[in-house]
Amino acid sequence: DADVTQTPRNRITKTGKRIMLECSQTKGHDRMYWYRQDPGLGLRLIYYSFDVKDINKGEISDGYSVSRQAQAKFSLSLESAIPNQTALYFCATSEASIDYNEQFFGPGTRLTVL
């Protein structure tokens, strides 16, 4: 079984709908992240959480919200989806290490907003 899982893997929705993307991990990592990837722009950080009680905005948090339900679960919500939120979304996890920051990624969710 994969260490970092994301659901759904693909989603097509309409403008204005509320969408939730879910991420679960079995790696026991404290830190979790949400990114989006767009062609030519690389991965950009939306939100991150260093532990269950910690939530931080990334570089592109507008239009998104997150919930850290447990150490193993971190969900991303689009309250009112718009077409420019069409992208590939990745969840990632990492250890709480001072000097080593390797992140492990889930398989991604491909979201299309019509």
Added chain:
Amino acid sequence: RKEVEQDPGPFNVPEGATVAFNCTYSNSASQSFFWYRQDCRKEPKLLMSVYSSGNEDGRFTAQLNRASQYISLLIRDSKLSDSATYLCVVSGYPGGTSYGKLTFGQGTILTVHP
């Protein structure tokens, strides 16, 4: 100026060729450096960390020049299976605003052909 910049390519090389990718970063306080590999429509995966002394892993050699804020990846004896997007990634130091977060370049596309 982007925090991490890469030549997006694409690089098209024959099997057996040697290819080099370059990357520059703008934050002189960056602490950790990585190359990630991303296959088409898949999640990024760590290829190798990059150390000041340079490091090698089989056919792959990574170099870091802190004075020039420059990172490189050299692939020798290219294989068809090396075809992917290579992402240059940096992370900040403890106490800094980018600590624990990864900043990605937009990626360099490599295609190795027979």
